[in-house]
Amino acid sequence: MIAARALLTVALACGLAIPAMAQAKSPKQEMEAGRQLVSGFGKCMADAEPEMAKAVVLADKVDFRDPEWQGALDSRCMGLYSGRLHMHLFYYQAALAERLSTNSFPATALVGVEAIVPLNASLSPDAPNAVRYTMALRLGECVARANPAGARAVFATRIDSSDEIEALQALGGEIAGCVPEGREVAIDRTSLRAGLAIMYYRLAARLADRGGA
Structure with a gap:
C-alpha cells in the first residue's frame, strides 16, 4: 500500500512468467523465478533486436500472433524454457525498457523533460488488470519525471534484492508527491518498477525524437 505519507511496502505481483518446470516451488519462489525469467528474456531480446524491442515498449497494444510482431519473441532468448514461457505484455515491456534505457540513453536522458506534455499512458479497459497497470504507468511517469536518477x-x-527494495523506498518522497492529497494508492513493487521502467524509456525516447537527448 502506498499512501501520501507512506513508504513502499513489499508485495508480490501476479501475471509474470512462470516456467512449467517451476510448479513444484512455493508461490513466492515461483513469482521470483518468473520475474527473473522475464528480466533475462527482456535483456536478451533488447540486445539482440533493439529496434523491435523499442517498438514493443512504445506500443500501446501488441498481438504476438500478428505477423507484424513476429520478431518480438525470439526463441533464441528463451533458452531451456523455449515454448513454455508465458508473460504479460506489461512486464515484458518493462524488462525491455530497462535494458534499452541503460543501453541507449545517458544518465541525463530526461534533462528537459518538463517540456514534454504528460503522456498519460493507459491500457485498454478490456485488457487484463487494466486499472492496476494504468495506475502503475501514470505513477511511473510522475516519479520518473520527478527523480530520473532515482529511477x-x-x-x-x-x-x-534488498537493493531493489531500498532503491524503491528511496523514491518514497516522489511517490508521495505523485499521489493526490488524501488518496491512498495500493501498488506492489513489481508493478511500480515496471511502470517506472516503461515510462522512463518512453519519456527519454520522446525527448530524443525532439533533439533533447
Whole structure:
C-alpha cells in the first residue's frame, strides 16, 4: 500500500512468467523465478533486436500472433524454457525498457523533460488488470519525471534484492508527491518498477525524437 505519507511496502505481483518446470516451488519462489525469467528474456531480446524491442515498449497494444510482431519473441532468448514461457505484455515491456534505457540513453536522458506534455499512458479497459497497470504507468511517469536518477538507480538493482527494495523506498518522497492529497494508492513493487521502467524509456525516447537527448 502506498499512501501520501507512506513508504513502499513489499508485495508480490501476479501475471509474470512462470516456467512449467517451476510448479513444484512455493508461490513466492515461483513469482521470483518468473520475474527473473522475464528480466533475462527482456535483456536478451533488447540486445539482440533493439529496434523491435523499442517498438514493443512504445506500443500501446501488441498481438504476438500478428505477423507484424513476429520478431518480438525470439526463441533464441528463451533458452531451456523455449515454448513454455508465458508473460504479460506489461512486464515484458518493462524488462525491455530497462535494458534499452541503460543501453541507449545517458544518465541525463530526461534533462528537459518538463517540456514534454504528460503522456498519460493507459491500457485498454478490456485488457487484463487494466486499472492496476494504468495506475502503475501514470505513477511511473510522475516519479520518473520527478527523480530520473532515482529511477535509474532502481534499474541498476537485481530483482527481488534488498537493493531493489531500498532503491524503491528511496523514491518514497516522489511517490508521495505523485499521489493526490488524501488518496491512498495500493501498488506492489513489481508493478511500480515496471511502470517506472516503461515510462522512463518512453519519456527519454520522446525527448530524443525532439533533439533533447
